[in-house]
Amino acid sequence: MVSPIEINTRKLGYFVAVAEELHFSKAAARVHLAQQALSRQIKELENQVGAKLLERTTRKVTLTPAGEAFLEGARTALAALEEAAATARRAERGLAGTLRLGYVPGAALELTPFILTEFGERHPGVVVEMQEFPVHDSSAGLASGATDVAFVRLPKGIPNIETEVLFVDPVVAMVPSSHHLVGRVSVSARELVADPITNGDTLDEAYRAFWCLDAARDESTRARLVPINSITEEAQLVAAGAAIAVTSTVVMHHMPMPGVEFLEINDWPGSAIALGWHRDERSPLVAQFLDVALSVRDRETELVHTMESRPTTT
Template sequence: MTVDLRQFRYFICVAEEGNFTRASARLKVAQPSLSRQVQQLERELGLRLLIRHPHGVTLSTAGAEFLADARAAVEAFDSAVRAARLAGAGKSGRLTVGFLVAAAMEFAPLVLKTFDRRFPEVDVEVREFDFNDTSAGLADGSTDVAFLRLPHGAAGLEHLVLAHEKLVAAMAVGHRLASNDEVSVDDLLNEPLIASPGGGPWRDFWMFNDRRDGADAVVGAEASSFESELQAAAAGRGISITTERARRFYYRPDLAFVDISDAPVSTIALAWRSDSTSPVLERFVSVAEDAAGHPVEDGHGPGAS
């Protein structure tokens, strides 16, 4: 059987217009060609779909039944084409966005809201990660893109830098350094620090291991989340090296946040796997680039080690 979708469309139009002349005008197709295509459809199906009259056509019993199915077939095809085009253009599909709470609160809501408004057909899942996975799911492929802080220690990623911010030391209010306006990295090297689990570049950065000449840091406690890190610091178990945004978003009366005069800056970034070819991801990164073009002032969002 040789039947194509064009014949379905022609038949539907003739049935709706009840007249070959009006249908040919609506379709912008020559009437003889239209008539031949409908006749060919009837021959292929072995059915009489239309009853011809001098002034038009009416549907046969079989034609009335076939019309509903023909419309459903055309609508399904058109829907599939639309979906494919949207997916190919990065305007539909699925995206899993990971985030570290220490990196996402400032930029993630803005980017996610803007992306949802521009591309409502994309199904976005958002997943939170703690310091046990500082790549926020990118290392094992459980996320497509993530808001995180550098250095995360995962290989094969690309980044869009969103902001930089200074480091501060969060400590119990009774600590001997709590009343200082600022401290130096050297002031902190012999102090117990709150560390993230495991090792690698992330822990090295927040523990200032590049300033220790090979000596081990004093670990007062380990914490896998920012909230537990602050709890340990407030309990006097050690100092949390965090960022200045924490001063605003995580203020608490049992903690002092002291500037570190000579510490490196922390970098907030959007990251994704370098081998990704997803058009949806490209759209998401583009939205994030717009946000990064108008960065929020330092000190107006959360951040943590």
């Protein structure tokens, strides 16, 4: 069995300097070493490798074929060691590993790619695993512990989850084209409560109450819920006349559906899109993701204004 060659990284760095400068005096100055000492280090390296790496004359220094081959490996080895050290430093600060990012349909809308791109640029050692959760899981995996951080919609009644609002997304009523309110410029929430309304079958009562217009109801107009599993299923049910829905203006502008119309609700607030995480468990990775999300939000003011001002009438 051949014994492994033990070469310290300092010698590799010396060799790379000489190979790039092709001049011992310049290389010695670059690595802060006397020329004679540098020459001795290169000679020791050649003995360890078992091949002549440099041709030296009084006039010039050139790489031998063996030296050219070794230079590529030396650069790769030094780069790998530097990356390993950087990874270790990131891990020491909690900035390496995997971040499990959950999101409800739509995530952070147009801000999503900006946030993910900037986070990737700031923290290349972190793998972001994204997972979309169905409409019945308003916590996007936080409640079950399946995710570390998530793009969610407020209001939220699930305990032990902290949130930071990114922006407020206007909402509208989606009704069948044959609905008696079609043609109105706007309607009140109270005018919608007589109809069956879609529901994602969530256990989060605060979330369900918002999307089912509970604050506008009384005992005579208790919600008749029509369960749904997705946004597209919701639109199909509304088109078929089985229910109405309260939904994001994004649906109106980016997912038009034959057989439905959208109405402005003049007395109902928008839905805040937020970043959520487990209370008292803000890891360094989660803290950095939150920092990136907020910095992108504060930088992209024009985009945020456009999203928050999206028209609520067609």
